[in-house]
Amino acid sequence: MDLYLDDKEIAFRDEVRAFLRQELTPQMKRAERLNPSFLADPQDGLQWQRILAERGWVAPSWPAEHGGPGWTLTQRYIFDQECENAGEPHFRSAGVKMIAPVLMRYGTAEQQQRYLPSILSGDDIWAQGYSEPGSGSDLASLTTKASLDVNHYVVDGSKIWSTHAHRANRMFALVRTSDTGKKQEGITFLLIDLTAPGVNVRPILSIDGTHEFNQTFFDGVKVAVADRVGAEGEGWEIAKYLLEFERGGSFAGGSLRAHYSKLMKIAKTCGPDGRCAMEDPLFVARLAEIGADIDTNDMLELSAMSKVQAGGNPGAVSSSVMKILRSRVHQAIGELGASILGPDALRWEDQRPLHHLPEESEVDELRKVAAPAYINSRSQSIFGGSNEIQLEIIARNLLR
Incomplete structure (x- = not known):
């Protein structure tokens, strides 16, 4: 390239x-x-x-x-x-980057015509229905059931960590339609209307103070057979395809550099106590290490681009490697940013969203968000499949 x-x-x-x-x-x-x-x-x-x-x-x-x-x-x-x-x-995210590629590959013409335009316009907001209280990293153990009743499925169970489900009107979800054979073989991919009777969304407030996650309950929710993607029992293969896009099928270099730039702005400005992070050689060394890791991510992304240009997709190993690196870099930026604050990291603002507060200088606002951003970054190594699971995927593909 x-x-x-x-x-x-x-x-x-x-x-x-x-x-x-x-x-x-x-x-x-x-x-x-x-x-x-x-x-x-x-x-x-x-x-x-x-x-x-x-x-x-x-x-x-x-x-x-x-x-x-x-x-x-x-x-x-x-x-x-x-x-x-x-x-x-x-x-x-979920609509544009995840369910849309699935519909383009596995969806019917009718599904594509119905859902793709509304994803573009923002009229449909999608949440992901994968994880359950007892099925996170071991996703194939999910128990939310869908029973076929003539021309629709009846869904019972719950999904957890449903990002923005409280603002979404639709969810793509994995459900169990069979208990026989391998557990992966009984999973089906459904498109669920979150405004349908029997859906209940309960908030999960994050430790950083934001409301982004939810638990979504299904009690006899009817889903038309026309809203099944692929064949019954094909959900696991579709889910693996979607996860390649969630974990590594998009670019993260720009986002990491944007967060790194914010970190630099805080570091270059002395705090209220007179401490200047850039005067600490250990801090500067760590800053340089993170910068090198961001460069590494760029090279991995460019390598993945080459694979896609040749007609392939990101691939399981490449996606998992990038997912691990991105989460670690994101967390390192958050950790270093919070460390600059010293005791001020213990100050807490309850208002959410933070931009509803009176405006301050750019650096002061970056300092205000640094501690919540650090706490929020801890989830990076969990969502999209925990880093431990990514390491297992890499090992299975490269060490067999």
């Missing part, structure tokens, strides 16, 4: 930068700056998504026939880097 941009790619980069300067408001950038979570608050994220939708830029990875811009992989990479660097609300 040629690591240098050609003239057309440079022109595209400049077009993206001009768009971001014009459309990304100071209020949106402040909301993202004060966001401790890995996803923007839906209210802010949807506002930005609709602006992108008007330009046709909501889904950089989608082909033109499904409503995407039809960009090359390099254009997608440039767009991601520039958006993160500009401070966009980080929101495109």
